[in-house]
Amino acid sequence: MNELTTKLALVRDNMNEHGLSAVRLRGVDWFAWMTCGGSNVVILTTEAGVAEVLVTTDGAWVLTDNIEAARLEQEELPPGLQVWAHPWQDSAQREAFVAARRGSGAVASDRPSAGEVPLPERLTRARWSLLPEELERYRALGRDAAEAMTEVLLAAKPEWTGFELAGAGAEALWARGIHPTLTLVGDERRLPVHRHATASKERLGGRAMLVFCGRRHGLFANLTRFVYFRPPSAEERRLAADVARVEAAAFEVCRPGVTLGQVYSTLVQAYATAGHPGGEAFHHQGGSCGYLSRDVVARPGSTVALELYNAMAWNPSLPGSKIEDTVVVSPDGLEILTVDPRWPTVQVAGRARPDLLVR
CATH class of the missing domain: 3.90.230.10 (Creatinase/methionine aminopeptidase superfamily)
Structure with a gap:
């Protein structure tokens, strides 16, 4: 398996173990990890950048807006991650996209909001062991x-x-x-x-x-x-x-x-x-x-x-x-x-x- 495949398998294994239907990775640190060295940074001091990664049991996407989509796809992302973009002035479309694909289980995130739960500890520890x-x-x-x-x-x-x-x-x-x-x-x-x-x-x-x-x-x-x-x-x-x-x-x-x-x-x-x-x-x-x-x-x-x-x-x-x-x-x-x-x-x-x- 290549790096992305290995990491997707690891995320989904943790999802299965904890009954999760999706994982959202928003932080600069987790985005870089999941995208095999990609960057969602525009402002250097930000903790969460201009894009996130959504992983479900049967799909994986980079979610961003139309300002960033082409650049990310061409310069920051490995093959195997789809880019989905919404108009920059309508972020509600992103939440609708996630809601349509998340299933009925809980959603975990590195920076949880709106009812999301923290990432499993085993996944966090796995990031520390470098591939x-x-x-x-x-x-x-x-x-x-x-x-x-x-x-x-x-x-x-x-x-x-x-x-x-x-x-x-x-x-x-x-x-x-x-x-x-x-x-x-x-x-x-x-x-x-x-x-x-x-x-x-x-x-x-x-x-x-x-x-x-x-x-x-x-x-x-x-x-x-x-x-x-x-x-x-x-x-x-x-x-x-x-x-x-x-x-x-x-x-x-x-x-x-x-x-x-x-x-x-x-x-x-x-x-x-x-x-x-x-x-x-x-x-x-x-x-x-x-x-x-x-x-x-x-x-x-x-x-x-x-x-x-x-x-x-x-x-x-x-x-x-x-x-x-x-x-x-x-x-x-x-x-x-x-x-x-x-x-x-x-x-x-x-x-x-x-x-x-x-x-």
Whole structure:
């Protein structure tokens, strides 16, 4: 079976198990998943785009309006999905179309409304286990996002503002067909002060942090890097090494069946072992990802378990220091997706991890 056939079978199996007559997938994340990497996005910040997917026991359609139909069919959708469009000014026709095909059972949706029910948990969990075709798209995205990061930080100058660095990052991502859904910039003054250092008009100064959450084909590549325009201090080197050791401890326990709560507990202990007890309290530590920048953020006691081929991005941090990459749980261990061989690395617990770029 190809990717679309596999996913339709999975949706219908869940429909049969839960007595559903239809499933409506409206969100940007679920639309991309169901359409094998298609996009219903026009406004980047939207959660539900300009089209949805309707699946019944005997049919599957992309529902949209006449503004979007031709473009979606020609540029975003795999063979096997029919497009049905209504006049843009008459969305009631869409509801009539659904009503005529839904049958008598319940309708489930990722964003339920008007009597609809949430998606079955088993279907939600299945999305976290990436198919081979999805992994190939993810690997390509990870490489491109990492290359964009390197390109920008090799060109950055200390007199740039945070806005200019964020703009250069967005340009490098767009040039590769990646939506810049997040470009955080920490400059020298603000880095030790704010864990979520959004871009500002301040000059970068002696060092800068750049964070990407880049989306392509619905998948998210998350990564963080640091550039130095001066030699790092011994304390800055120490903090960078400490967050890398905290991350390494999380990596060590990540395998199918391990809960996010267990990983969180490991992170808490790793902070304490590194000499920073309670360090986890000042920023979330990351979690599982894929069709969202984080599907589930790890919290104390979380019972959500990692799946085989589940993507993750952990982001332990300390004042002025952070580490982050997107990885996948594979049968052979962890596969790091956001890698550019041009970026300097340091060995941490047997893995090449990003070092500080000193220019």
